[in-house]
Amino acid sequence: MKKIIATLIVLSLFSCKKENQENFGKPSETVTETAAQKPVDLGKEIFEGKGTCFSCHKAEVKTVGPSLKDIAKIYKEKKGNIVAFLQEKSEPIVDPSQFATMKTNFAITRNLPEEELKALEAYILSF
Numbered sequence: 001m002k003k004i005i006a007t008l009i010v011l012s013l014f015s016c017k018k019e020n021q022e023n024f025g026k027p028s029e030t031v032t033e034t035a036a037q038k039p040v041d042l043g044k045e046i047f048e049g050k051g052t053c054f055s056c057h058k059a060e061v062k063t064v065g066p067s068l069k070d071i072a073k074i075y076k077e078k079k080g081n082i083v084a085f086l087q088e089k090s091e092p093i094v095d096p097s098q099f100a101t102m103k104t105n106f107a108i109t110r111n112l113p114e115e116e117l118k119a120l121e122a123y124i125l126s127f
Contacts, residue, residue, distance in 0.1 A: 043123025046116050051108060053120070056101070059127060065102065066095045072127040082121040086110065 037045075047053045056064035057071070074094045075082055084090040086109040092099045109117070 039119040039122040040126050042116065043119035043121070046112070046120050047123055051112070051120060052105065065098055068124050068127040070094060072125050075125065082124055083114070083117045086117055086120065
């Protein structure tokens with residue numbers, strides 16, 4: 001058994017590629033990218049995950065709520081603040097008739113950290 005383990009160790013040492021040996025001990029790109037996640041990417045992750053935004057909003061099509069494209073267009077034109085809206089600190093400017101429906105999601109969005117709300121805003125405004 002000890003011979004088999006010793007053989008596997010030796011084989012693994014010699015089977016490593018040169019580039020893997022050169023990067024040994026350095027942080028991998030995926031670790032660096034995760035630690036420095038772009039706001040738009042984090043916003044997308046929240047939008048599609050714990051924010052549950054995806055259930056009412058789609059990129060280019062109005063479903064229950066307005067499309068992300070329409071939201072971004074109006075907020076850019078009117079210089080609105082999506083973060084303030086998601087915290088219930090500003091009035092709806094896109095589709096006020098759907099405000100009652102959106103209010104149910106404020107239980108989630110108003111408790112998100114500021115960084116996550118800004119990331120959501122960055123994601124929405126990317127459309």
